[in-house]
Amino acid sequence: MTRSRNLRAVAALFWAGNRNKLLAGALLSLATVLCGIALLGLSGWFIAATAIAGLSVATALAFDVFAPSAGIRFLALARTASRYGERIVTHDATLEVLAELRERLFRGWAVAGAARAMMARPARLLFRLTIDIDALDSLYLRVMVPLFSAAGAALVAGLALGFINVRLGLGVALFLLAVGLGVPAFAARHAERPARRRAHALEVLRARSIDLVRGQGELVMAGRLDAQSMSIAEADARLANADDAMNRTETGVSVALGVAGAVLLAAVLLVVATLAEAGQIGAPVAALALLVALTATEPFAALRRGAVELGRTLMAVRRVGPRLNGEESAPANKIPQDAGIAIRLEGVTARHAGAAEVALADVSLCIERGERIALVGQSGAGKSSLLSVIAGELAADQGDVASLPATLFTQRTELFHDTLRSNLALSNPAADDDAMLAALGAAGLSRHLASLSAGLDTWLGEGGAGFSSGQARRLAMARLVLRDAPVWLLDEPTEGLDRETANDVIARVANYASGKTLMVSTHIRREAEGADRILHMNNGRIVADVRRGTADYESLLDGLRPD
Incomplete structure (x- = not known):
């Protein structure tokens, strides 16, 4: 049958x-x-x-x-x-x-x-x-x-x-x-x-x-x-x-x-x-x-x-x-563009395939448009899982998930053996050369691009060979800018980068995320300092939700790595 x-x-x-x-x-x-x-x-x-x-x-x-x-x-x-x-x-x-x-x-x-x-x-x-x-x-x-x-x-x-x-x-x-x-x-x-x-x-x-x-x-x-x-x-x-x-x-x-x-x-x-x-x-x-x-x-x-x-x-x-035959998971519900809410979760429980324990347990959350949120907690607390649920990468077993169109920016940068133009077009196939050049400039790659004789037609090696890890991360950021989604979900965006590159990436993200809803999963203080709210997660639950200017906010910042 x-x-x-x-x-x-x-x-x-x-x-x-x-x-x-x-x-x-x-x-x-x-x-x-x-x-x-x-x-x-x-x-x-x-x-x-x-x-x-x-x-x-x-x-x-x-x-x-x-x-x-x-x-x-x-x-x-x-x-x-x-x-x-x-x-x-x-x-x-x-x-x-x-x-x-x-x-x-x-x-x-x-x-x-x-x-x-x-x-x-x-x-x-x-x-x-x-x-x-x-x-x-x-x-x-x-x-x-x-x-x-x-x-x-x-x-x-x-x-x-x-x-x-x-x-x-x-x-x-x-x-x-x-x-x-x-x-x-x-x-x-x-x-x-x-x-x-x-x-x-x-x-x-x-x-x-x-x-x-x-x-x-x-x-x-x-x-x-x-x-x-x-x-x-x-x-x-x-x-x-x-x-x-x-x-x-x-x-x-x-x-x-x-x-x-x-x-x-x-x-x-x-x-x-x-x-x-x-x-x-x-x-x-x-x-x-x-x-x-x-x-x-x-x-x-x-x-x-x-x-x-x-x-x-x-x-x-x-x-x-x-x-x-349509044996696929349904995408997350979308919130109207004119709504004041960017992300809403109600009683969400989720589990990774084959896992004995749940990744998220009865999580409820409401984030307004334009808010900047930092997710903190120990490794395995559920931060990446929460971002995956919002992005639609992980299906919720229970509860409701609704979000504006979101882009997930992970630690892993996937670059392909193709031209620089084709690697950028993955995020926005309709983008012209001017939009791609602007995105590369926003990510801090204008100087490197000027040194490439073929420009956007430069071929990257397998896995992005020819670009350093910092340049690869900047190229991923250019994709993020080029996609222009109203919600940016960043999973430890500067992990593994040197201090100078990491600070520059954070500054550029803060600059080009103006007007967007930003969620950053992090262990590092510099990535959380600009947040309006900090969500502390433990065992798949949000155990604290504190706002800027409170003693608890500063206490959570002090518990993060300094660099």
Whole structure:
């Protein structure tokens, strides 16, 4: 039941895409097959009829060679054009659907809890965007389109032969449908397990290879380099064994279809020979029937690879289908922009996946627009969890969460192997160069940008290689400024920075957060000094809420690290 629901979700995505292209691709594929059958059948009839007509002068003069030859030329051109059109249309339609699927999955991982899941198993989730989605192209290109064209060819071949003899046409159509579809279906079932083993082996091989490349130093120090190399070789051997099993199945399908084609051709030969001997058909019609039967099995050969890879495709459907079935967390409620409240929590209890204890316990909080709040407390008190709930990264088990649009600024800065412009565009794809330059200036990167010959087109290395940790943090701040959300949530924004850089970052945040609601989770005094209120958290609860100018406010500041 779950598999069928996931399959329906993926099929609905294909159908909801450019359905006109999908239908056009299938029809062009069928037209290509039918043109091939008609071309060979007409050619056989024409050659035989011409040979017979040439036996006497009278028949040779009366025989019309122009109409059949024109038909042959037309079918040859039509077959070439339809084949070209089919490849263009089917691949274009498939790529459009897969691009939309990647976007939907990527957006799906922006829901509550997704970031932590990606941090826990990043390789697996990355493969969902690559291996699994690539596997889904077989669903349309190697299963649905060949199935449609092969079934259509069987029916048309049966209909054509039915004009010669009804029982012959019916028998050929039933034989083609039974054998041509039955053999690939049996192969799909037989190849499902090795296809799944291949997908798992490929995933493991890539993950272990990445671990070897990125962790060479640690592996050498731990004396595990040879063991890691052996584990990669083991995964590669499992992948090769799965490939061998799938190739054997595909070869078996080819042999079975070849034998079926020979049996069909022999049967048709006997039937047309009997009909010709009885004088019911002539030699040209017999040649046409034989060549139609010969080419009618060819479309089923296109199902071989799709049938063999169907197990891999269905596994991909099972893994990406839940995201298409709406199995995602609902976002936090939004507060109207004209309201005086920026954040409101009522009786919120939240728990991280797999955790025994709650991260937040019955937290209620109201923050007005423009307020600056500092969250303090020991590590594990629930500060980051509170920010995650407000940002929608962590779903609340109980209670209500409402917030204006918020941006979460964490300690970890994710920079990608791409241009500086593309890294900035992640926060605001509509931003132009002037807005990006202004954001970089706000973050204190104008001088560094001036030293880069390519400017915004400068390429960053993997993980932001080429930028220091302070510059990377400033670049993240530029993203924050560029996004321009009314609520900024900062999780220890200057942790790990030197004093000078940290003070500059804090000053710039204070300057550009004017008019915005600011919440800062911190252990450091300099990050909390500008707050209007300080919230002290312990064991997932707010145990103190004090305002500037009170003795308790100063007492909490004194308990923080001086730098």
